[in-house]
Amino acid sequence: xxxxxxxxxxxxxxxxxxxxxxxxxxxxxxxxxxxxxxxxxxxxxxxxxxxxxxxxxxxxxxxxxxxxxxxxxxxxxxxxxxxxxxxxxxxxxxxxxxxxxxxxxxxxxxxxxxxxxxxxxxxxxxxxxxxxxxxxxxxxxxxxxxxxxxxxxxxxxxxxxxxxxxxxxxxxxxxxxxxxxxxxxxxxxxxxxxxxxxxxxxxxxxxxxxxxxxxxxxxxxxxxxxxxxxxxxxxxxxxxxxxxxxxxxxxxxxxxxxxxxxxxxxxxxxxxxxxxxxxxxxxxxxxxxxxxxxxxxxxxxxxxxxxxxxxxxxxxxxxxxxxxxxxxxxxxxxxxxxxxxxxxxxxxxxxxxxxxxxxxxxxxxxxxxxxxxxxxxxxxxxxxxxxxxxxxxxxx
Amino acid sequence: xxxxxxxxxxxxxxxxxxxxxxxxxxxxxxxxxxxxxxxxxxxxxxxxxxxxxxxxxxxxxxxxxxxxxxxxxxxxxxxxxxxxxxxxxxxxxxxxxxxxxxxxxxxxxxxxxxxxxxxxxxxxxxxxxxxxxxxxxxxxxxxxxxxxx
Numbered sequence: 001x002x003x004x005x006x007x008x009x010x011x012x013x014x015x016x017x018x019x020x021x022x023x024x025x026x027x028x029x030x031x032x033x034x035x036x037x038x039x040x041x042x043x044x045x046x047x048x049x050x051x052x053x054x055x056x057x058x059x060x061x062x063x064x065x066x067x068x069x070x071x072x073x074x075x076x077x078x079x080x081x082x083x084x085x086x087x088x089x090x091x092x093x094x095x096x097x098x099x100x101x102x103x104x105x106x107x108x109x110x111x112x113x114x115x116x117x118x119x120x121x122x123x124x125x126x127x128x129x130x131x132x133x134x135x136x137x138x139x140x141x142x143x144x145x146x147x148x149x150x151x152x153x154x155x156x157x158x159x160x161x162x163x164x165x166x167x168x169x170x171x172x173x174x175x176x177x178x179x180x181x182x183x184x185x186x187x188x189x190x191x192x193x194x195x196x197x198x199x200x201x202x203x204x205x206x207x208x209x210x211x212x213x214x215x216x217x218x219x220x221x222x223x224x225x226x227x228x229x230x231x232x233x234x235x236x237x238x239x240x241x242x243x244x245x246x247x248x249x250x251x252x253x254x255x256x257x258x259x260x261x262x263x264x265x266x267x268x269x270x271x272x273x274x275x276x277x278x279x280x281x282x283x284x285x286x287x288x289x290x291x292x293x294x295x296x297x298x299x300x301x302x303x304x305x306x307x308x309x310x311x312x313x314x315x316x317x318x319x320x321x322x323x324x325x326x327x328x329x330x331x332x333x334x335x336x337x338x339x340x341x342x343x344x345x346x347x348x349x350x351x352x353x354x355x356x357x358x359x360x361x362x363x364x365x366x367x368x369x370x371x372x373x374x375x376x377x378x379x380x381x382x383x384x385x386x387x388x389x390x391x392x393x394x395x396x
Numbered sequence: 397x398x399x400x401x402x403x404x405x406x407x408x409x410x411x412x413x414x415x416x417x418x419x420x421x422x423x424x425x426x427x428x429x430x431x432x433x434x435x436x437x438x439x440x441x442x443x444x445x446x447x448x449x450x451x452x453x454x455x456x457x458x459x460x461x462x463x464x465x466x467x468x469x470x471x472x473x474x475x476x477x478x479x480x481x482x483x484x485x486x487x488x489x490x491x492x493x494x495x496x497x498x499x500x501x502x503x504x505x506x507x508x509x510x511x512x513x514x515x516x517x518x519x520x521x522x523x524x525x526x527x528x529x530x531x532x533x534x535x536x537x538x539x540x541x542x543x544x545x
Contacts, residue, residue, distance in 0.1 A: 303432050305456035309408065322432060322456070331432065343429035379414050379460070381436035381452040382429050 002315040003361045007202075007293055008151055008179060008352035009319055013245070014204035020248030021206065024241040032238055033229065042240050049247035053211060056254040057196070058187035065212045065220065065230045066243050070178035070199030071102035072223065073212035076234075077174045077195045078106045078145060080214065080221040082115060084172070085142020092116045092140040096128055096157075098337040099147050103176055107145075116140070126155035126285040126338050134165045143172050148180035148196075152321055152334040152350060153285030154294025156184065163192025172218060178202055178210075182253035183261065183291060188213060200242065205249030209242035260355045265292035267353055267362050274366030278373055280386075280395045284335060284348065295351040296321075298340055300395045301383030302347045302376040304331075310372040311349075316365055321348040343382070344394050400457060401491035407461035412468050415450040422518065424510025427503050433459045435507040437467070441515055444475050451507070458490075458497040459504075465489050466504035479512060479527065481505055 004012070024045065030038030032046045054061035067073045078093070085091060095107055097119040111117045118136050120128050133144055144166050149156045159175055166173035174195035180186060181196075182203025188196060195218065199210040214220055226235025253260075272283055272295055280300040299307070304322030311318050321332025322345075330336070331345035340348075351365060377383040385391045400408070417438035427434040433455035440448035449471050451463040466486050470478040483501040487493045493501060509528050516523040 301454065303455050303459075306408070306460055309405075309457045313409065342431070346429075346432040379411065379452055380454040381425060381434050382454040384416075384452060 001361075001364065002317065003357070003365060004317050005351040005353060005357070005361075005365060006317050006319050007354040008154075008291075008350065010201045010207065011204045011354060012356070013201075013206060014249055014252060016252045017200075017205050017245040017249035021241040021245040024244050028240075032240065033227065045244060046238055046240060049243050052247040052251055056250045057181070057213065058189045059196075059213055060216065063213045063215055065214065065234050066238060067210045067212050067234060068208055068239075069201075069210040070100075070176065070197050073197035073199075073210050074100065074102040074176050075106050076212050076220060076223050077197055077214065078103065078110070078143065079223070080218065081143035081145075081172045081174060081195065082110050083221045084219065088142070090140045090142035092118070092138055092142065094118045094120065094133060094136045094141060094144045096120045096122050096146055096337075098122050098126070098150060098152075098334040099145070100151055100176055100178070103145055103147070104333075120146075122155075122337050124339050125289075126150060126153050126334075127289060128157060128162075130158055130161040130165045133162050134169070137165070137169045137171055141169070141171050143174060145174040145176070148175045148177035148186070149184065149291050150285065150334060151179050152332060153296045153338065154179070154291035154352075155285040156180070156289045156291065159193065160191040163194075166194070167192045179291060182250055183257065183293065185257055188215075194218060200246035200249060203249055203253040205246040206242045209239055209246050211246075261292040264353050264355060264357065267357055267359065268292055268295055270359070271295050271351060271353070271362050271365060274362070275369060278370055280393055281373075282395045284338060284340070291352075293353045295353070297349050298335070298344045298395065299347045299349065299373045300344060300393060301380050301386055302373060304346055304348050306376055307347070307349055307369075307372055310375070311368055314368045314372070316351075316368050319350045319352075321350070322346045341394060399494060400461070403465075403489075403491040404458060404461040404493065407464040407490065408457040411451075411460055411464040413450050413464065413471065414452070416452065417448060417450050420450075420511075422511040422513075422515030424507050424512070424514055426506045426510050427455070429454060432456065433500065433503055435459065435463050435503050437463070437507040437511040439511045439515060441475060446470050446473055446475065446478055455500065455503075456497070458493050458500040461490055462486050462493070462500040462504040463507070466501075466508055470508060475512065475515075478508055481508055 028041045030042040032043035050064050051061045107117045120132050163173050172194045176197045178199045181198040194215050196213040201207040220233040224235045275297050284296040304320030308320050321335050335345035420438040421441040422439040425436040436452045438450045449467045453460050453463045483505040486501040486504050513528045
């Protein structure tokens with residue numbers, strides 16, 4: 001048996017998305033910028049896809065820029081708002097401590113260029129409040145960027161309320177909605193969002209394609225110079241097959257959010273309940289305000305990479321915030337941001353479900369994780385010291 | 397997983413010499429939980445021969461495999477041979493480790509040296525302290541500012 005429980009990393013493409021892509025590979029393969037018929041057909045498809053995406057997000061199609069994915073969209077959103085702020089002498093940006101690196105590393109770069117960056121505390125539950133944002137905004141603030149839902153621990157921020165604060169204070173509000181789009185009801189207009197990033201492969205679309213939405217009045221700064229594609233804001237011949245696959249996947253996902261989220265969150269809660277039975281374990285992130293698919297635990301006394309390898313042997317494909325899985329020396333910045341000590345953050349496990357996950361698979365995963373955690377603890381000197389009272393448990 | 401050689405996966409999945417020796421003649425523990433790796437080695441030494449060795453490890457796949465291989469390489473050998481064990485020998489016996497995992501083999505070498513140093517101390521034997529790891533300035537396992545030792 002193999003169980004794919006890493007849907008926050010990427011998803012399997014849906015049949016609908018694949019079928020939507022195929023005609024644009026060998027039949028309507030024209031360049032949308034070409035004047036001949038096959039080019040113009042591709043151009044019409046591009047326009048239709050743009051409108052389809054806009055309809056799913058509740059925004060104006062003219063605000064949609066197709067990108068290579070979420071990271072590019074995040075980079076362009078932040079650099080555009082920063083450039084706009086700089087022109088007005090505003091060089092302060094507010095974000096959170098546990099954003100995706102596409103956001104954090106872009107902010108680091110701006111900090112080196114003289115911007116002041118405020119990273120809000122995300123608390124132990126992985127949530128910020130609109131009041132924190134309101135308190136942090138100053139006359140120099142040119143951008144607030146807060147992720148819609150966290151990629152590791154799945155917590156969902158009060159986006160509408162944060163957007164309202166930003167709107168009232170006249171500050172641009174960007175949200176990295178890569179984990180949320182296709183899984184939660186999102187309406188850009190109603191939620192006071194000025195800019196939004198998304199990535200197709202997180203909702204059963206193809207990899208290498210995404211969207212940056214920017215409302216009218218926010219001029220984008222080019223990351224890629226060249227031709228006049230995407231109103232001159234993103235050069236390069238459009239990846240039509242991928243864009244068609246994305247639009248189809250998004251429409252499909254948005255059309256069944258209520259039923260899939262009810263189904264998946266029931267399995268999530270079953271999985272959380274099962275894993276909570278493991279002694280000295282803790283759920284990371286708020287239990288209620290979290291993505292339907294996300295389960296993230298820390299287990300004291302063990303290390304995450306060995307946990308993943310042994311789960312892989314049992315056919316369970318998962319992920320961890322352990323340093324050993326990241327190639328760096330530090331464990332997940334997200335787990336550190338919610339206050340988990342290093343030694344605890346190393347022992348983390350993320351299981352992210354999809355609508356294909358079954359109850360039987362959840363039962364199997366609970367047993368598999370229990371077995372592996374218990375085995376790794378049996379060979380861990382850290383666990384021995386904890387059990388013998390030579391050191392104190394961090395997780396009770 | 398292609399990250400590791402078959403040998404590493406074998407020693408990770410079926411580690412040799414896991415456990416504790418209650419009346420050990422030498423015990424060595426190196427690494428730091430903050431950095432994600434701790435190795436503990438127990439030695440039973442009779443007539444200058446390592447007659448038994450056990451280990452416990454908190455760490456990633458290569459840390460567990462390195463501990464297992466290192467114990468295999470010194471079991472039944474004279475103390476002098478165990479002293480001469482290098483991290484390179486451990487890594488080679490595992491058919492190599494990824495570059496960012498080489499520190500695991502270093503930890504294995506140091507855990508054995510730490511256990512031998514403990515044996516020398518307990519038995520009042522004279523030894524050259526410069527041959528043994530000093531955690532205060534090792535830097536192998538983690539950044540110095542994270543090292544609590």
